[in-house]
Amino acid sequence: MVYTGVDLHRKRSQLAAMDEAGELLFNRSIPSESRAFLRVFGELAPEPIEVAFEATIGWGWFADLLADAGVEAHMAHPLATRAIATARVKNDAVDARTLAHLLRTHLLPEAWIAPLEVREARRLVRMRAGLVRMRSRLKCQIHALVAEAGVAVSMTDLFGRGGRALLADLRLPTISHGRLEANLRLIDTLSTEVIAAQREIAKHFRGDPRMQRLLPIPGIGPLGAATVIAEVWDVGRFATPERLTSWAGLTPTERSSADHTRRGHISKQGSRWLRWILVEAATNAVRDPALGRFAARIARRRGVKIARVAVARRLLTLCYYALRDPQGCAAYPPGSGALVDTHGLT
Numbered sequence: 001m002v003y004t005g006v007d008l009h010r011k012r013s014q015l016a017a018m019d020e021a022g023e024l025l026f027n028r029s030i031p032s033e034s035r036a037f038l039r040v041f042g043e044l045a046p047e048p049i050e051v052a053f054e055a056t057i058g059w060g061w062f063a064d065l066l067a068d069a070g071v072e073a074h075m076a077h078p079l080a081t082r083a084i085a086t087a088r089v090k091n092d093a094v095d096a097r098t099l100a101h102l103l104r105t106h107l108l109p110e111a112w113i114a115p116l117e118v119r120e121a122r123r124l125v126r127m128r129a130g131l132v133r134m135r136s137r138l139k140c141q142i143h144a145l146v147a148e149a150g151v152a153v154s155m156t157d158l159f160g161r162g163g164r165a166l167l168a169d170l171r172l173p174t175i176s177h178g179r180l181e182a183n184l185r186l187i188d189t190l191s192t193e194v195i196a197a198q199r200e201i202a203k204h205f206r207g208d209p210r211m212q213r214l215l216p217i218p219g220i221g222p223l224g225a226a227t228v229i230a231e232v233w234d235v236g237r238f239a240t241p242e243r244l245t246s247w248a249g250l251t252p253t254e255r256s257s258a259d260h261t262r263r264g265h266i267s268k269q270g271s272r273w274l275r276w277i278l279v280e281a282a283t284n285a286v287r288d289p290a291l292g293r294f295a296a297r298i299a300r301r302r303g304v305k306i307a308r309v310a311v312a313r314r315l316l317t318l319c320y321y322a323l324r325d326p327q328g329c330a331a332y333p334p335g336s337g338a339l340v341d342t343h344g345l346t
Helices: 034-044 060-069 092-104 116-148 161-169 174-205 209-214 222-232 241-247 272-285 289-302 304-324
Strands: 002-007 012-018 024-031 049-054 072-076 252-257 260-266
Touching: 002 034, 002 092, 012 034, 012 092, 024 034, 024 092, 034 060, 049 092, 060 072, 060 116, 072 092, 116 174, 116 222, 116 272, 174 222, 209 222, 209 304, 222 272, 222 304, 241 304, 272 304, 289 304
Parallel strands: 002 049, 049 072
Antiparallel strands: 002 012, 012 024, 252 260
């Protein structure tokens, strides 16, 4: 067996190969191209090969290359690879050799290599979320322009029919007026793209049985359910709902020593998109009687913001059972008529 560590970069990557005894066979820099990697793998044949690489921007093509070549792949979690992060001497050659060594000694902290189907589904929901965030920033700029002009806004939606009429009649200095019109044009363009993205998401997830099991959960609407499915996908990766909530970064950090335990804020590690959609869903989920009482009890002791995060964690726990069990979540089974939330998603 040959254990190979790859420090993957956009233009050039470092590749270190190590045999079962821990002897370094080579450590070289090669172009980050499919042909270059396949050429090196060919040099190692006929020995079986395992490859370890860190999760980094643009790792998908490399994982697909390894899968097509029949090479067993292992993706290291960058936050957990302490041997690399805390090394005194840190360069590409050292990183590649360390990955190979951790793989050989079975000490590599692995992350799940999401297949292409999952990455494409995530790209759908994340793109739409990104478009909505860009549109929100533009709207904030217009609100700032209106506020600076001292104009009172009586309507709840400045970008509805009445709000657009107010903005059309607004008299601003030349530069400010130009910025207003530019922002409105960009908002209209982004709104068109958001609608197109939502239609594509609906088409992609139509017929997925997991959607019907997630929708009865309070606060989880169609787009929220699609995001949960895309980000979690294979819930069997998590033995318990606590493992899932920890992976999503919704559990408090903890430092324990002897009889002393100190809990801090949530870790905010893992999928920020999943965390965001659940916190958004929690805002509306408190209209459910049971979740409302749960949130009120925590809010009295810890405050509204912490209560909202606690509700988001509870929602993800409910989602865990809905994804795991074919009959859905026992508390909110399919057909129970629970609230459907579109808050923050349209």
